[in-house]
Amino acid sequence: xxxxxxxxxxxxxxxxxxxxxxxxxxxxxxxxxxxxxxxxxxxxxxxxxxxxxxxxxxxxxxxxxxxxxxxxxxxxxxxxxxxxxxxxxxxxxxxxxxxxxxxxxxxxxxxxxxxxxxxxxxxxxxxxxxxxxxxxxxxxxxxxxxxxxxxxxxxxxxxxxxxxxxxxxxxxxxxxxxxxxxxxxxxxxxxxxxxxxxxxxxxxxxxxxxxxxxxxxxxxxxxxxxxxxxxxxxxxxxxxxxxxxxxxxxxxxxxxxxxxxxxxxxxxxxxxxxxxxxxxxxxxxxxxxxxxxxxxxxxxxxxxxxxxxxxxxxxxxxxxxxxxxxxxxxxxxxxxxxxxxxxxxxxxxxxxxxxxxxxxxxxxxxxxxxxxxxxxxxxxxxxxxxxxxxxxxxxxxxxxxxxxx
Numbered sequence: 001x002x003x004x005x006x007x008x009x010x011x012x013x014x015x016x017x018x019x020x021x022x023x024x025x026x027x028x029x030x031x032x033x034x035x036x037x038x039x040x041x042x043x044x045x046x047x048x049x050x051x052x053x054x055x056x057x058x059x060x061x062x063x064x065x066x067x068x069x070x071x072x073x074x075x076x077x078x079x080x081x082x083x084x085x086x087x088x089x090x091x092x093x094x095x096x097x098x099x100x101x102x103x104x105x106x107x108x109x110x111x112x113x114x115x116x117x118x119x120x121x122x123x124x125x126x127x128x129x130x131x132x133x134x135x136x137x138x139x140x141x142x143x144x145x146x147x148x149x150x151x152x153x154x155x156x157x158x159x160x161x162x163x164x165x166x167x168x169x170x171x172x173x174x175x176x177x178x179x180x181x182x183x184x185x186x187x188x189x190x191x192x193x194x195x196x197x198x199x200x201x202x203x204x205x206x207x208x209x210x211x212x213x214x215x216x217x218x219x220x221x222x223x224x225x226x227x228x229x230x231x232x233x234x235x236x237x238x239x240x241x242x243x244x245x246x247x248x249x250x251x252x253x254x255x256x257x258x259x260x261x262x263x264x265x266x267x268x269x270x271x272x273x274x275x276x277x278x279x280x281x282x283x284x285x286x287x288x289x290x291x292x293x294x295x296x297x298x299x300x301x302x303x304x305x306x307x308x309x310x311x312x313x314x315x316x317x318x319x320x321x322x323x324x325x326x327x328x329x330x331x332x333x334x335x336x337x338x339x340x341x342x343x344x345x346x347x348x349x350x351x352x353x354x355x356x357x358x359x360x361x362x363x364x365x366x367x368x369x370x371x372x373x374x375x376x377x378x379x380x381x382x383x384x385x386x387x388x389x390x391x392x393x394x395x396x397x398x399x400x401x402x403x404x405x
Contacts, residue, residue, distance in 0.1 A: 002027045003156055004403070005147060007135055008164035009033025011042055012376025012393035012400075014118045016162045019401020021125035029127045030156075032147070034134035034165070039115050041166075045390070046103070050111035053085045053394070054387040055102045065388040067190070067245045068351060069381030072361045073392060080398040082391055092117050101237075103387050135165070137176050140369060160371040162400045164393075167350025167377040177354055177378075181368035185380045187352035190247040191240050194259065195340035196233035200303075205231040207297050213262035214238055217335075218253075221246040224265065229300075232342060234259070241384045243341070247351035255341045262332040263304065264294055272328045280324060284317025291316060294331070304331065349389060353380045364400040373400040 004027050006017040017031045037043075045051055056062045059077045063070035086096055086104060094117045095107045106113040122129060137148035144157035167187060168174060174184045196202060206229070213224045223245070225238035243250065250257065266272055279293040288310060292301045308330050310323075319327070358367055359374055366372040375396040383389045 002159040004029045004160050004162070005145065005158040006031045006162045006164060007147070008166055008376065008378070009035070009038040009129065009131070010164065010166050010376065010393070011039065011118075011390055012166075012378075012397040013162075013164035014039065014122065015394050015397030016164050016373075016375045016401045017127045018118070018121045018125065019398045020162070020403065021127060023402050023405070025125075029125070030158075031122070031127055031129045032133035032135065032149075033129070033131050034150075036131055038129065038131070039118065042114055042118075042390075043111050045111060046105060048111055049105045049109045050114045051103050051105060051385075051387040051390065052089065052096060052114060053082045053104045053391045055082065055098045055104055057081065057083050062388075062391075065386065066381060066383045066392070067247065069356060069379065069392070072356050073381065073395070075362055076364075076392075076395045076399055080395045082387075084398075085391060085394045088394075089114070089117060092121065101386070135176060138163075138180060138372075143371075145371065160373065160403055162373045162375060162397075163354075163378055164375040164397060164400070165378050167353060167382075169350070174353065174378075180372075182358040182366065183355035185352040185355050187350045188247055188251045189341065189343050189349070190244045190351035190382050191349040191385060192243045192341040192343040193230065193235040194233045194239055194243070194338045195255075195342055196336055197339055199233070199336050201229060201336065202231055202233060204229045204297075204299055204303060207300050208236065209263070209297070209300075211265050212238060213265055213267070214242060215260040215262075216242060216246055216249070217258040217260055219246055219249045219257075221249065227261075233338065234336075237385055244349075244351075244382065244384045250341070255338065257338050259336045259338050261334045261336065263296060263300075263334060264328075264331050267332065269325075269328050269332060272332070273325055276324050276328060277321065280316040280319055284315065286316055288314050288316060304334070307334075349382055350377055351380075351382055353378050355380050362399075363402070363404045364396055365404050371403075373403065375400040 004020050006013050017029050020029050063073050094113050096104050097107050098104050134150040136150050139146050145161045178184050208228045210226055212227045215222045223238050223242045226236045227238050228236035283291045288305050364373045376393040381392050
């Protein structure tokens with residue numbers, strides 16, 4: 001009978017441990033969590049609802065949601081994909097629902113449903129869970145693994161170890177993995193919001209738009225999607241996605257850059273001009289502030305025309321073709337200065353970690369030593385919002401739990 005250790009009490013750790021017992025019912029499995037709580041990210045994910053996965057089943061489409069690791073994940077998703085995840089939870093009494101944007105949540109709208117399911121599976125399979133076990137070293141003596149914790153070394157030697165310890169905000173968090181021969185990609189934040197302390201648009205906090213286009217100047221990053229204006233700057237799926245794909249570029253800029261917004265989404269300025277010209281003729285005697293041609297939120301529309309240095313008591317018929325063209329140019333290329341980021345500590349997502357060069361992606365086994373496996377965010381894999389990060393946790397955890405078979 002073999003003893004297996006899983007390091008990390010998050011989504012990937014739990015799924016790895018359960019996968020081991022699924023494939024090897026007679027093995028002893030122990031799960032070690034450095035904190036006092038388990039599944040903390042699952043608890044707060046999706047505003048406490050837990051965005052379990054995404055409804056996308058096309059692997060080629062799915063992998064595009066991962067700025068890092070997407071290509072490598074193809075093989076893994078063919079072994080355990082989004083539909084497998086949904087079936088896994090629903091077969092264990094957790095009905096799920098798909099929302100209009102493709103995100104998948106438990107019908108209960110509570111992350112506790114997911115937590116209870118995972119904990120029940122561990123209890124049913126006699127998986128031992130130990131809290132406050134922070135790993136500082138991992139070493140192999142002959143064919144057995146010895147784990148040293150912050151307070152003490154563990155007396156039981158292990159035949160195999162699965163590392164699912166999550167991301168770390170600082171490089172030194174990966175030291176114990178670097179020491180045993182793994183290449184570490186410098187960890188930096190991903191999935192963060194943009195701070196705009198010098199921009200008055202923050203006075204419009206709470207306004208959201210279903211579709212805008214954004215561009216981070218001096219980079220190749222151009223993204224479209226829903227936007228939320230906040231009291232500190234801008235957030236919403238389009239901003240989070242841009243921060244994910246631009247994590248390295250924005251880190252190098254020290255999070256000081258210019259953001260260009262196309263509030264109208266349409267990029268063909270000639271089409272927009274023709275639309276606006278007809279509108280100005282039709283409403284020539286109406287005030288700009290009272291007639292909003294693009295159906296933008298009224299507070300935002302007034303803010304934008306004021307920023308464009310137009311009096312809100314000006315009439316549409318008073319603009320003329322030159323100003324109409326300038327207005328279109330402004331609305332499609334509006335610039336804001338970003339001066340910093342906001343990350344929410346509990347939901348910190350790491351760009352970086354154990355390089356996939358150090359891993360046999362087909363089995364999740366370390367290339368430097370046998371019987372050592374990896375799963376989840378500890379790897380240099382991260383996705384945009386929409387259930388993708390949890391899906392990579394479930395998939396890599398499932399494969400790691402097969403222990404190379």
